[in-house]
Amino acid sequence: AQKVTQAQTEISVVEKEDVTLDCVYETRDTTYYLFWYKQPPSGELVFLIRRNSFDEQNEISGRYSWNFQKSTSSFNFTITASQVVDSAVYFCALSGGAYNFNKFYFGSGTKLNVKP
Amino acid sequence: DSGVTQTPKHLITATGQRVTLRCSPRSGDLSVYWYQQSLDQGLQFLIHYYNGEERAKGNILERFSAQQFPDLHSELNLSSLELGDSALYFCASSLSGREQYFGPGTRLTVT
Numbered sequence: 001a002q003k004v005t006q007a008q009t010e011i012s013v014v015e016k017e018d019v020t021l022d023c024v025y026e027t028r029d030t031t032y033y034l035f036w037y038k039q040p041p042s043g044e045l046v047f048l049i050r051r052n053s054f055d056e057q058n059e060i061s062g063r064y065s066w067n068f069q070k071s072t073s074s075f076n077f078t079i080t081a082s083q084v085v086d087s088a089v090y091f092c093a094l095s096g097g098a099y100n101f102n103k104f105y106f107g108s109g110t111k112l113n114v115k116p
Numbered sequence: 117d118s119g120v121t122q123t124p125k126h127l128i129t130a131t132g133q134r135v136t137l138r139c140s141p142r143s144g145d146l147s148v149y150w151y152q153q154s155l156d157q158g159l160q161f162l163i164h165y166y167n168g169e170e171r172a173k174g175n176i177l178e179r180f181s182a183q184q185f186p187d188l189h190s191e192l193n194l195s196s197l198e199l200g201d202s203a204l205y206f207c208a209s210s211l212s213g214r215e216q217y218f219g220p221g222t223r224l225t226v227t
Binding site: 035037043045046047091104105107108109 | 151158159164204206208217218220
């Protein structure tokens with residue numbers, strides 16, 4: 001069964017603090033993709049990153065970084081020096097398997113509040 | 117702007133009614149996915165179409181149906197509406213199936 005767990009329902013930080021959003025996934029597939037999406041207060045879902053199961057290299061994009069660890073089935077997302085504009089709900093998602101690329105499984109989301 | 121359009125933005129209707137939500141994918145994208153986002157259920161995958169053919173079904177009720185037309189736009193039909201169907205309905209499109217680009221959503225309120 002495919003499942004994504006985001007245990008942190010809501011996180012509040014003060015601007016400029018670093019924050020890590022956790023994502024743990026379950027899959028029996030050897031080939032799969034992991035994603036992060038951002039949903040700001042405006043409501044639209046914004047694609048942030050895709051990582052395939054064969055690429056465990058961590059990625060950095062500006063203040064954003066992602067840590068993919070297959071050994072712990074985790075794909076965590078870190079925002080460095082958070083800003084008020086980072087306030088949003090962040091979703092981790094999974095798709096995968098030989099016949100499962102047609103389905104996406106989303107976690108329940110983590111609401112990030114960045115206070116000035 | 118993701119390039120995916122959804123109409124209408126807001127819809128208010130009564131229980132028992134039927135509504136149609138429309139989605140136009142990004143230019144060149146062959147896949148369309150529909151999702152329901154409600155407060156208690158999170159983001160739920162409903163259905164996926166690829167180039168006019170249904171490819172996968174998720175937690176879609178029998179009262180709901182969808183189709184993708186030759187011009188690749190898609191419609192989600194919701195019938196016999198109940199209060200619990202009130203939610204934000206998203207459409208997403210994809211070319212490769214490896215990432216999705218979401219539309220702004222249609223907020224459905226059933227009264």
